[in-house]
Amino acid sequence: MSDDHTHLGSDDPIGPAVARIIRYKANRMIGRAGFRPQDREDLEHDLVVRVLEQRHRFAPARGTWPAFVWRVVERAGNNVLRSRGRTKRATRPTKPVPESAPAPDRTEEAARTADLTRALEALPDDLRATVERVRTHGVTEAARFLKISRPTVYARLRKVRARPEWTGLEIYCDPR
Incomplete structure (x- = not known):
């Protein structure tokens, strides 16, 4: 196993192995929570940003860089799907009732x-x-x-x- 699997590369933290992990998660997200194939590039970009934001938390003593990236990408992707699902299930805004509308029937x-x-x-x-x-x-x-x-x-x-x-x-x- 080469060093790029155990240590974070200072010059390019998003190497080929990390790019495959991110691409794999983005492909799995397509078709869920309203994501379409056109969204793949945006999803990949968002996941890369999340990895870069979290890279300060990587500890080589606890695992490899690709394993760390896998966890970050999985969690970030699942959080996106979860929040999109919640938004999708949110109640729709109701149309305002016009002032000329009759009052609701309270007798029933x-x-x-x-x-x-x-x-x-x-x-x-x-x-x-x-x-x-x-x-x-x-x-x-x-x-x-x-x-x-x-x-x-x-x-x-x-x-x-x-x-x-x-x-x-x-x-x-x-x-x-």
Whole structure:
């Protein structure tokens, strides 16, 4: 093994081995999180910049230069994909409601709330506690709070959804 595999070259830190690592990661990122083949060169450039920013952290006693570059490039690429994925899933801005638009119908919402209250009151205590906890905190927290297993929570929710007074209100006892 030559020295360029164990030490950072002072004149050219991005040698052929490092360039292959960066090219490999950029190629793997294409097609994910909206990256297209046209973005390959930009991705490679960003990864090179990240390697150069992190090169002061390289310690020859801990490993080889290519191994260090591999870790930096993998982490940097995964962080880019993760942040792009989050941006992609972000909610879209809503259009402003024009002033001439009619006011939302609150009577339907009030009727649904009253139906939900009546349906909750008709439930036995264990089912009511389960539904209320799942609605506010989710299945895992409900199971933890009620000291029951998650499958038991799901079974109770199925029982509630099967009741006739819950027709049309199933969304309020949906665990998702």
